[in-house]
Amino acid sequence: MVQMQGSRPLVEVVRLGLVSYQEALRLQQVYVDRHRSGPAHALLLCQHPPVYTTGIRHQPYPAPLLEDLRLLGADVHRTNRGGLITFHGPGQLVCYPVLNLGSFNKSVRWYVGQLERTIITLCRRVGIEASTSPHTGVWVGGNKICAVGIHCGRYVTSHGLALNCNTDLSWFSHIVPCGIEGKGVTSLSAELQRDVSVEETVPHLLDAFREQFNCQLMDTPEKDS
Amino acid sequence: MAMRAALSCLSANFSCRLPGLSSAAQISATRLLWRSGSPRTLSSTSALSTALKFTDKHEWVQVDGGIGTVGITSYAQEALGDVVYCGLPEVGQRLEQMEEFGALESVKAASELYSPLTGEVTEINAELTDNPALVNKDCYAEGWLIKMTIEKPEELDHLMDQAVYDKFIKSLEE
Numbered sequence: 001m002v003q004m005q006g007s008r009p010l011v012e013v014v015r016l017g018l019v020s021y022q023e024a025l026r027l028q029q030v031y032v033d034r035h036r037s038g039p040a041h042a043l044l045l046c047q048h049p050p051v052y053t054t055g056i057r058h059q060p061y062p063a064p065l066l067e068d069l070r071l072l073g074a075d076v077h078r079t080n081r082g083g084l085i086t087f088h089g090p091g092q093l094v095c096y097p098v099l100n101l102g103s104f105n106k107s108v109r110w111y112v113g114q115l116e117r118t119i120i121t122l123c124r125r126v127g128i129e130a131s132t133s134p135h136t137g138v139w140v141g142g143n144k145i146c147a148v149g150i151h152c153g154r155y156v157t158s159h160g161l162a163l164n165c166n167t168d169l170s171w172f173s174h175i176v177p178c179g180i181e182g183k184g185v186t187s188l189s190a191e192l193q194r195d196v197s198v199e200e201t202v203p204h205l206l207d208a209f210r211e212q213f214n215c216q217l218m219d220t221p222e223k224d225s
Numbered sequence: 226m227a228m229r230a231a232l233s234c235l236s237a238n239f240s241c242r243l244p245g246l247s248s249a250a251q252i253s254a255t256r257l258l259w260r261s262g263s264p265r266t267l268s269s270t271s272a273l274s275t276a277l278k279f280t281d282k283h284e285w286v287q288v289d290g291g292i293g294t295v296g297i298t299s300y301a302q303e304a305l306g307d308v309v310y311c312g313l314p315e316v317g318q319r320l321e322q323m324e325e326f327g328a329l330e331s332v333k334a335a336s337e338l339y340s341p342l343t344g345e346v347t348e349i350n351a352e353l354t355d356n357p358a359l360v361n362k363d364c365y366a367e368g369w370l371i372k373m374t375i376e377k378p379e380e381l382d383h384l385m386d387q388a389v390y391d392k393f394i395k396s397l398e399e
Contacts, residue, residue, distance in 0.1 A: 148333050
């Protein structure tokens, strides 16, 4: 695909399907490393089996607490992203953009805002009024519908966002999601009072992402995990 | 907040130390014409060891008595947003130039920090544990991150001085 002078950045869409959190981390690293030889933006899409993850601030989550979460039947993982504890599981659309911000805007603050705005646009398209708040992420009223937590090294991003489509929200009751007391979680299905699957949501996400980031998307066939 | 601290003259091949600058002050002086190929004489006699040097990853280092104090620039703290957590190395940890030595978290984003020099960490800013916002409020003074020994002083010569850094961030904003 020939990229013309001054055209929008090209982002490769990579559909990973249902992959373990560890496998997704490994694949993200592959895509991060690709950026060493020039811009090679990718948008990884997947779902995870149930897993709780923590970020660089891991002191609030000592080993015994994490063990209790494992007993629920979930995996547990410490990561190098920003943000506190969250949950990923089936029915949640997880999106890991591996972008070189040098092709966009070299501000982490801008990038996080872009991810939030992408999800707000997606929600609007399906009839949900979502918003941002002083707490990062996308909210519908007092309930979080999408969590955001990223890592940036040498302008290359990893980790990303997790949008509840028809996630079993009871998994969240065992944690204080993102460390924010007194707030709940929600999903597209809960808001629209009908089943909204990840598969149905993906095209909306790609449209909103393309528009918000002013980029071109290149879809690839589903990769084997 | 590009600092307009300027230099009166500088040797064109950048192999000398800078004339001294007070770290965060704006000095009204002739703007450095660094593109000029002809060597120029140093006109200031202030202690060279206190001038700030910069990396292209927006860290600054200030040398004093053989110890380098490291922080991030105003451009960097602006791009991060409100810092909520500073992940810093242990005292005694040895760092290579450009090696990741920690991360700052803001708006749910963990952004890595890169060591401007090779040396050993002698001190970390304990104030940042309870007050990470110092990095935003006072990035050149109270918001310092680490102090380290300077194993290879020649590495300082390859870092940007104030004027070059100012030009660098201007080019990023275009």
